[in-house]
Amino acid sequence: MSDIAIKVENLGKQYRIGAQQERYKTLRDSLVGTVTAPLRRLRNPQSAIRNKDTIWALKDVSCEVKQGEVVGIIGRNGAGKSTLLKVLAHITEPTEGRVRLRGRVGSLLEVGTGFSQELTGRENIYLNGAILGMKKAEIERKFDEIVAFAEIEKFLDTPVKHYSSGMYVRLAFAVAAHLEPEILLVDEVLAVGDAAFQKKCLGKMGDVAKEGRTVLFVSHNIPAINRLCNRALLFGSGQIRKSGSTLSVTNEYLNAILNFGAEKTWDLEVAPGNDVVRLTHIRIHSLEGITSNSIDIRSAIGVEITFEVLKSGFILVPNLHFFNAQGIYMFVSVDTDSEWAGKPRPTGVYKCTAFVPGNLLAEGNIQVGVAITTFEPWHIHLYERDVVAFQVTDTMQSDSARGSFQGHLPGVIRPKLNWKTEYLRRT
Amino acid sequence: MQTTLAETVYEPSRGWISLRLRELWDYRELLYFLAWRDVKIRYKQAALGVTWAVIQPLLTMVIFSVIFGQLAKLPSDGIPYPVFSYAALLPWQLFAGALQRAGTSLVGNSNLITKVYFPRLVIPISAVAAGLVDFGISFVVLLGLMAFYGITPTWAILTLPLFVLLAALTALAVGLWLSALNVQYRDVQHMIPFLVQAWMYASPVAYSAGLIPGGPWRIIYGLNPLAGVIQGFRWALLGGNPPDELMAVSVLIVLVLLVSGLFYFRRMEKTFADVV
Numbered sequence: 001m002s003d004i005a006i007k008v009e010n011l012g013k014q015y016r017i018g019a020q021q022e023r024y025k026t027l028r029d030s031l032v033g034t035v036t037a038p039l040r041r042l043r044n045p046q047s048a049i050r051n052k053d054t055i056w057a058l059k060d061v062s063c064e065v066k067q068g069e070v071v072g073i074i075g076r077n078g079a080g081k082s083t084l085l086k087v088l089a090h091i092t093e094p095t096e097g098r099v100r101l102r103g104r105v106g107s108l109l110e111v112g113t114g115f116s117q118e119l120t121g122r123e124n125i126y127l128n129g130a131i132l133g134m135k136k137a138e139i140e141r142k143f144d145e146i147v148a149f150a151e152i153e154k155f156l157d158t159p160v161k162h163y164s165s166g167m168y169v170r171l172a173f174a175v176a177a178h179l180e181p182e183i184l185l186v187d188e189v190l191a192v193g194d195a196a197f198q199k200k201c202l203g204k205m206g207d208v209a210k211e212g213r214t215v216l217f218v219s220h221n222i223p224a225i226n227r228l229c230n231r232a233l234l235f236g237s238g239q240i241r242k243s244g245s246t247l248s249v250t251n252e253y254l255n256a257i258l259n260f261g262a263e264k265t266w267d268l269e270v271a272p273g274n275d276v277v278r279l280t281h282i283r284i285h286s287l288e289g290i291t292s293n294s295i296d297i298r299s300a301i302g303v304e305i306t307f308e309v310l311k312s313g314f315i316l317v318p319n320l321h322f323f324n325a326q327g328i329y330m331f332v333s334v335d336t337d338s339e340w341a342g343k344p345r346p347t348g349v350y351k352c353t354a355f356v357p358g359n360l361l362a363e364g365n366i367q368v369g370v371a372i373t374t375f376e377p378w379h380i381h382l383y384e385r386d387v388v389a390f391q392v393t394d395t396m397q398s399d400s401a402r403g404s405f406q407g408h409l410p411g412v413i414r415p416k417l418n419w420k421t422e423y424l425r426r427t
Numbered sequence: 428m429q430t431t432l433a434e435t436v437y438e439p440s441r442g443w444i445s446l447r448l449r450e451l452w453d454y455r456e457l458l459y460f461l462a463w464r465d466v467k468i469r470y471k472q473a474a475l476g477v478t479w480a481v482i483q484p485l486l487t488m489v490i491f492s493v494i495f496g497q498l499a500k501l502p503s504d505g506i507p508y509p510v511f512s513y514a515a516l517l518p519w520q521l522f523a524g525a526l527q528r529a530g531t532s533l534v535g536n537s538n539l540i541t542k543v544y545f546p547r548l549v550i551p552i553s554a555v556a557a558g559l560v561d562f563g564i565s566f567v568v569l570l571g572l573m574a575f576y577g578i579t580p581t582w583a584i585l586t587l588p589l590f591v592l593l594a595a596l597t598a599l600a601v602g603l604w605l606s607a608l609n610v611q612y613r614d615v616q617h618m619i620p621f622l623v624q625a626w627m628y629a630s631p632v633a634y635s636a637g638l639i640p641g642g643p644w645r646i647i648y649g650l651n652p653l654a655g656v657i658q659g660f661r662w663a664l665l666g667g668n669p670p671d672e673l674m675a676v677s678v679l680i681v682l683v684l685l686v687s688g689l690f691y692f693r694r695m696e697k698t699f700a701d702v703v
Contacts, residue, residue: 015701086700087437088437089543089544090435090437090544091540091541091542091543091544091700092697092700092701093437093439093440093697093698094437094438094439095439096439097438098436098437098438099436099437099438100434100435100436101434101435101436101437102432102433102434103432103433104432104433105435105544107542107543107544109542109543110542113538113539113542113543114538114539114542114543116464116468118467118468118471118472119464119467119468119471123464123467126460127460127461127463127464130456130457130459130460130461131457131460131539131543131545132543133457133543133545135456136456159471182432
């Protein structure tokens with residue numbers, strides 16, 4: 001397994017449930033339990049094996065990660081992602097199976113593990129570095145770099161309890177980011193900090209990956225996973241549900257959690273609408289017409305709707321509503337096709353398509369709503385929010401609006417503008 | 428590059444586990460930093476700072492001198508009572524402080540245990556090591572006291588580090604047991620203060636070990652390792668009765684406690700992150 005960095009074989013991890021309530025067992029409980037256990041067993045033989053009191057946080061998990069691969073791990077809360085990292089980080093022991101690791105492992109399961117409120121920034125760099133597994137000489141060598149990354153030069157000798165939360169997180173991440181293990185395990189640490197900080201962290205993680213280190217990255221930030229990882233694993237109920245290229249896995253996950261996909265069809269009787277018009281079908285498709293919920297940021301996205309007009313004589317205007325994952329109302333698009341503009345429609349089935357141009361939307365998950373409206377007199381025949389969704393992905397080919405920039409780009413749209421530079425004079 | 432990477436395997440452990448002392452040695456810098464953190468934090472924002480390391484044994488010595496020395500007139504082997512009791516209070520406080528900190532150390536560092544790997548033995552050991560700093564500071568005061576009473580140490584003072592080590596190892600041995608138990612049973616942390624209090628009366632801190640009659644009683648008394656430690660400590664600094672069979676029993680019992688404690692700790696270690 002010369003090029004395999006991580007090999008997981010039939011890994012299982014069992015926890016006791018109810019551990020939350022009774023996690024501080026008292027000595028008395030234990031003593032009483034020991035005395036009464038045989039009695040209970042006599043009375044109720046089934047309770048001797050208390051399988052229902054345990055839960056498998058991981059079960060039969062097997063996977064391999066090659067050296068230099070950046071693998072994203074996604075899944076709902078409680079799917080076993082963090083447990084896997086804890087086993088790989090040697091924090092907890094597996095109940096069954098085995099893990100083989102090649103190289104030094106650094107884990108970043110939390111930002112600022114072991115930070116001490118009373119100690120100064122300088123002192124915490126040493127302490128935290130040592131806790132994360134750095135040698136003193138190594139910390140000393142990287143000290144200036146860490147301070148510069150964290151941007152806390154002026155507060156180096158102030159106790160961190162006086163830091164703003166932003167400074168605190170920056171410092172903590174800076175120390176962790178300068179750990180140089182062959183295998184880096186990262187758990188959802190980017191959820192903290194402001195946008196600028198997140199951008200910096202993502203950039204730093206991108207660097208780590210480029211240096212040929214192996215990275216396992218747990219996150220709910222799907223665009224970040226798409227951008228950083230070569231491959232992804234989808235976890236569900238302690239098992240690997242899907243493994244494959246990042247986009248295919250993140251799409252499956254988004255479809256599962258959002259509970260709607262790129263296409264939706266209704267029977268006429270139950271279709272949204274009224275006695276004038278009903279919506280029977282909607283789908284998202286690529287320029288070539290292939291239904292897809294994952295669209296390259298550079299290419300146009302088609303939204304196709306099919307509706308049936310049941311009563312003639314109405315001027316009907318279909319319109320589409322676009323929301324991003326944060327729920328921001330990005331824009332509305334109203335049907336401007338001159339063929340039916342201002343004309344009452346006869347009964348029948350209509351299909352219309354609107355194209356969102358490529359290089360317009362920012363990366364992320366976009367949810368689409370559809371309405372059919374009559375303007376004069378104002379009447380909304382139907383309005384369905386969030387009927388379909390798609391994922392816009394920047395594939396980092398450097399011909400999108402981000403150019404060669406690899407970090408986090410904020411903003412709800414990302415149009416590619418024409419830039420022109422004139423060399424005016426030499427100075 | 429690829430061939431130099433060490434392979435590690437994690438799988439369920441069964442039966443007796445190795446102590447992995449080599450790995451512990453690799454983490455000696457972390458041990459140092461954790462001990463250093465404990466010392467730093469203990470005296471931060473205290474107006475008197477490290478002076479507290481001296482005030483505590485000094486005040487206790489004054490109280491003991493008044494009650495046991497002046498009122499009860501306990502024999503002190505011909506040594507001025509203040510020096511006699513202070514010389515015992517130093518190893519005693521080293522032991523008591525280290526035991527208290529080590530006993531609760533795992534639970535106190537649960538944030539580390541659940542988030543990052545290192546040999547867990549580092550935690551109780553660093554808690555004990557942090558106590559050595561206090562000891563060093565209050566020891567200087569003892570030298571001052573000895574000079575004040577005109578006591579010149581003999582060559583026996585060279586054996587002193589051995590007794591300091593024995594006190595620290597006793598605290599570690601018991602601390603290993605208590606800290607691991609405390610992860611499972613929080614009763615332990617309520618028990619520790621009482622244990623320490625009772626233990627002090629069972630140790631020759633305020634009185635002389637010479638009060639214990641010879642023969643089997645001394646052997647039984649030696650089951651308390653602190654009896655040996657304090658006896659040896661007084662002898663090394665102040666002269667008087669040299670260590671006897673009591674000492675041998677003390678050393679033996681510490682070794683038994685320490686080895687069993689290490690193995691118990693290592694056995695329980697795998698569940699710490701899940702239970703703490």
